[in-house]
Amino acid sequence: MNRSFLARNPSVMWFIAILGLFTLLVTVFSEATGTGLISTSFVKTLGKTLCLCLIAIAMDVVWGYCGILSLGHFAFFGIGGYAIGMWLMYARTETIVANSLAAQAIPPTPAELSDAVASQIFGVVGASEFPAIWMFAHSLPLQLLMVVLVPGLLALVFGWLAFRSRVTGVYLSILTQAMTLALSLYLFQNDSGLRGNNGLSGLQNIPGFEETPQAMISMAFFWASALALALGYVLFAWVVSGKMGSVIRAIRDDEARVRFLGYHVESYKLFVFTLTAIVAGIAGALYYPQAGIINPAEIAPIASIYLAVWVAIGGRGRLYGAVLGTVFVTLASSWFTGGSAPDINLGVYTIKWTDWWLVLLGLSFVAVTLLAPQGLGGLVDKLKGKKA
Amino acid sequence: MSTLLEMSGVSVTFDGFKAINNLSFQIGEPEMRAIIGPNGAGKTTFMDIVTGKTKPDEGRVTWGDNNISLLGLSESQIAREGVGRKFQKPTVFEAQTVRENLAMALKNPRGPFDVLFYKKTKRGAERIEALAEQIGLSDSLTRPAGELSHGQKQWLEIGMLLAQEPRLLLVDEPAAGMTPAEREKTTEMLVEAAKTRAVVVVEHDMEFVRRLNCKVTVLNEGSVLAEGSIDHVTKDPQVIDVYLGR
Numbered sequence: 001m002n003r004s005f006l007a008r009n010p011s012v013m014w015f016i017a018i019l020g021l022f023t024l025l026v027t028v029f030s031e032a033t034g035t036g037l038i039s040t041s042f043v044k045t046l047g048k049t050l051c052l053c054l055i056a057i058a059m060d061v062v063w064g065y066c067g068i069l070s071l072g073h074f075a076f077f078g079i080g081g082y083a084i085g086m087w088l089m090y091a092r093t094e095t096i097v098a099n100s101l102a103a104q105a106i107p108p109t110p111a112e113l114s115d116a117v118a119s120q121i122f123g124v125v126g127a128s129e130f131p132a133i134w135m136f137a138h139s140l141p142l143q144l145l146m147v148v149l150v151p152g153l154l155a156l157v158f159g160w161l162a163f164r165s166r167v168t169g170v171y172l173s174i175l176t177q178a179m180t181l182a183l184s185l186y187l188f189q190n191d192s193g194l195r196g197n198n199g200l201s202g203l204q205n206i207p208g209f210e211e212t213p214q215a216m217i218s219m220a221f222f223w224a225s226a227l228a229l230a231l232g233y234v235l236f237a238w239v240v241s242g243k244m245g246s247v248i249r250a251i252r253d254d255e256a257r258v259r260f261l262g263y264h265v266e267s268y269k270l271f272v273f274t275l276t277a278i279v280a281g282i283a284g285a286l287y288y289p290q291a292g293i294i295n296p297a298e299i300a301p302i303a304s305i306y307l308a309v310w311v312a313i314g315g316r317g318r319l320y321g322a323v324l325g326t327v328f329v330t331l332a333s334s335w336f337t338g339g340s341a342p343d344i345n346l347g348v349y350t351i352k353w354t355d356w357w358l359v360l361l362g363l364s365f366v367a368v369t370l371l372a373p374q375g376l377g378g379l380v381d382k383l384k385g386k387k388a
Numbered sequence: 389m390s391t392l393l394e395m396s397g398v399s400v401t402f403d404g405f406k407a408i409n410n411l412s413f414q415i416g417e418p419e420m421r422a423i424i425g426p427n428g429a430g431k432t433t434f435m436d437i438v439t440g441k442t443k444p445d446e447g448r449v450t451w452g453d454n455n456i457s458l459l460g461l462s463e464s465q466i467a468r469e470g471v472g473r474k475f476q477k478p479t480v481f482e483a484q485t486v487r488e489n490l491a492m493a494l495k496n497p498r499g500p501f502d503v504l505f506y507k508k509t510k511r512g513a514e515r516i517e518a519l520a521e522q523i524g525l526s527d528s529l530t531r532p533a534g535e536l537s538h539g540q541k542q543w544l545e546i547g548m549l550l551a552q553e554p555r556l557l558l559v560d561e562p563a564a565g566m567t568p569a570e571r572e573k574t575t576e577m578l579v580e581a582a583k584t585r586a587v588v589v590v591e592h593d594m595e596f597v598r599r600l601n602c603k604v605t606v607l608n609e610g611s612v613l614a615e616g617s618i619d620h621v622t623k624d625p626q627v628i629d630v631y632l633g634r
Contacts (some may be wrong), residue, residue: 243506246488250481257479260439262467262498262552271500 005238012237015320016230023226030222032215040215044290047222049330051287054229056314056322058276058283059307061236064316065245066272067252069169071304072176075183076151076277078299080284082187083150085200085294086134087143091207093117094138124198131193147285148278155277156270163266163273168255177301187296199295203288218290225286229323232279236319239275248272249317309365315377324376333357390453392417392586393438393556398447399610400433407433408444409610417555420582422597422618423590425607426631431590432476434607435558439473440466452555468498472554476561478541482534486525486544489533490516493548515551523547523577539570546577556586563596575599594622606631 006013026046029037038046055077062068097116101108108116119128136142162175190196206217239245248268250258255265288294306329314325335341336357344351353360368375393415400408408430415421425431436442437449440463449458451469458466467473480489494512496502520526523543528536533544542562549557559578563571578600581587591597597604597618604621606614608631614624621627 239504243491244500244504246481246484246492247503249483250492253481253483254479256441256463257475257481259463260467260473261493261548262464263503264462264464264498267500268503271504 005241009237009241011320012234015233015323019226019230019233023223026222027219030215030219032213032219040218043215043218043222045334047218047225047290048287049327050222050225050229051283051290052310052330053323053326054225054232054283054286055280056307056310056326057229057232057236057319058279059311060314060316060319060322061240062272062276063308063311064318064322065240065252066248066269067255068269068273069173069308070176070273070276071173071301071308072180073276073280073307074303075180075299076155076280077284077287077303078183078294078296079151079154080147080281081288081294081298082194082200083143083146083281084285085203085288086137086146086194087140088203088205088207088289089121089200090117090134090137091140092202092205093120095207095210096120122195125190125196127191133193144285147281151281152274152278155274159270159273160266163269166266177304180299180304181301184296184299184301187299194296197295197297199293199298200288201293203294204290204292206289221286221290225290228282228286232283233319233323235279239272240319309361312365313368313375315375315380316373318377318380320380321375321377324380328376329361333361336360390416392419392452394448394450394455395437396448398437398444398449400437400442400444406610408437411447411607411611413605413612415556415586415588417586418582418584420579420587420600420602421589422600422602422604423588423607424592424594424597424604424621424631425613428609429607430610431607432560433610435473435560435588435590438466438556438558439463439471464498467552467554470553470555472549472552472557474545474549474557474559474562476564478538478545480533480536480541480544480548482532484533485530486520486533486536487516487529489544489548490519490551493551495551495553519547519551522550522580524573539566539574542566542570542574543577546574546581550581554585557581557588559587559589561591562589563591563593571596 026038026043028034030043031038031040032043055073059070059073062070062073094113094117097120098108098113101113101116114130115128118130122128122130130137136146158176158179162172167175186192187194188197194200204214204217206212209217240248247258247263251265251268259265310325310329311322312325313329314323315321336353339354341353343353372378374381391414393413395411395413398408398411399406411430411434413434423431423434433442437444438458440458440461443459450456451458458469458471461469481492491512494515496506496512516529517526520529523546525536525540525544525547528540533541536544546559546562549559562574562578566574575596578587578589582602589597589600601618603616604618605612606621606624606627613630614621614627
């Protein structure tokens with residue numbers, strides 16, 4: 001009964017082992033630290049995929065385990081990205097502006113420096129002053145705090161309002177969808193204070209590491225993403241095991257019954273919703289420095305729907321399923337849309353996969369939902385069953 | 389025997405239909421009580437009001453030694469006060485094992501963080517073993533509840549109720565769909581439970597009610613028609629008229 005958490009959950013050990021091996025292989029073959037077989041841009045792609053896996057396991061906990069089909073978790077991911085992006089952009093612009101002003105005979109006052117940085121950053125949207133939401137942008141620790149605080153608070157307030165009114169099922173999904181759409185539309189405006197549709201860019205340049213080659217920076221972010229995924233996996237595996245897991249799965253299956261057992265269902269939903277939103281924010285903060293740019297299109301509703309598709313194809317209610325689904329679908333997506341997939345000539349019509357990929361994805365989603373609700377994770381169960 | 393639950397002058401209207409009409413009801417602790425009545429008499433609505441699922445339009449529902457009102461409390465608060473409810477259809481969590489079902493119901497702090505940092509205790513494990521013994525599911529602790537037979541699910545649900553250690557047990561048609569042997573065992577469980585707490589059984593089956601051997605309340609059109617021993621109420625001409633005669 002008192003065996004350690006890892007001993008009771010062998011799948012967590014397996015996952016960590018495989019992730020560790022994968023990280024080692026990438027390290028050995030990367031340009032920065034190894035033979036150079038894997039290009040820097042591909043290292044970035046892999047690192048970004050790890051971040052997507054992290055938000056996917058968060059989605060699996062909120063949907064697969066707790067039964068809340070949130071179609072808005074990418075909003076939290078995007079907010080995490082914007083929060084870190086504000087510091088990255090501020091600090092880098094400040095360095096550049098300070099260097100150029102240093103050439104002048106009279107050194108600039110802090111106010112002059114700040115104004116120059118502001119007009120540099122907000123010139124594209126016709127503004128030259130820092131909006132109030134940038135007040136902490138000068139400080140990395142404060143912006144890192146925002147990465148967890150802003151998604152967490154938004155989820156807490158939104159969740160409290162929605163769960164308290166007992167909004168469930170498809171109505172809740174629509175509400176979450178509306179939340180991410182509203183946020184996306186708001187950020188598209190030039191006066192939102194986050195540069196409108198230009199978004200934040202140049203995020204791949206890390207202030208203080210100007211001399212470090214991108215190959216090395218990508219590697220560092222890849223390692224950080226792998227570490228975050230591993231920690232997130234252990235955290236969620238711990239949450240969904242034991243009594244907490246029991247109660248949240250019970251809420252998914254019959255929330256009225258759980259209420260009559262004396263559990264305050266809304267608090268549990270709020271806990272799961274907020275925790276997963278925070279993890280989504282952290283995933284976003286690791287993703288966007290690797291992507292280099294963030295703009296409001298990133299948090300359009302379609303992104304959150306993709307997230308649900310990954311989890312459904314991977315298999316709901318098992319954490320490794322979410323990872324499998326994400327890796328499988330994003331790899332397939334880049335293969336089909338990257339031009340590598342051969343066109344199929346039907347004589348009268350040629351199927352170009354760049355056009356038909358979304359159709360294929362949609363059909364697979366429907367097929368998985370109808371025919372194999374266990375998703376790819378179900379295959380793992382079958383293999384395990386055969387061995388046993 | 390002190391009064392545990394008292395309802396007085398309670399009325400509920402659904403779209404103009406008076407489901408409960410000036411109902412007054414009392415139960416002591418410990419006590420076994422059977423509630424019978426034709427369809428639409430308000431039996432389920434009565435349970436919904438006690439458990440907080442339905443809020444009455446008027447009337448009072450007071451509970452316990454300090455006569456607190458149950459009307460301002462949510463379902464989960466009422467459950468924590470010590471009201472346990474068994475539904476007509478067995479509702480256990482089928483995807484989880486018998487042990488997990490019982491562990492969830494076990495009387496323990498119910499807050500999310502209490503549950504997150506919950507440590508399995510020897511006492512809890514022993515309590516689960518004892519309950520499983522009581523409901524005849526000792527050998528099935530690691531089986532998913534979905535695999536159990538209909539009767540076993542009913543017992544598991546009764547076991548979960550007992551695990552909550554409620555002061556009042558509301559049981560809706562426990563004998564429905566059971567074999568005679570299963571009924572007998574269910575009767576035993578309920579009679580045993582009623583030795584230490586209040587138990588209200590809503591039942592259609594007269595034979596089952598007779599075997600419970602307790603005071604009977606007859607509901608009709610949302611209010612109490614008759615109350616007393618089973619022999620007393622079955623001789624009541626009004627009861628025969630609305631219920632038994634048909």
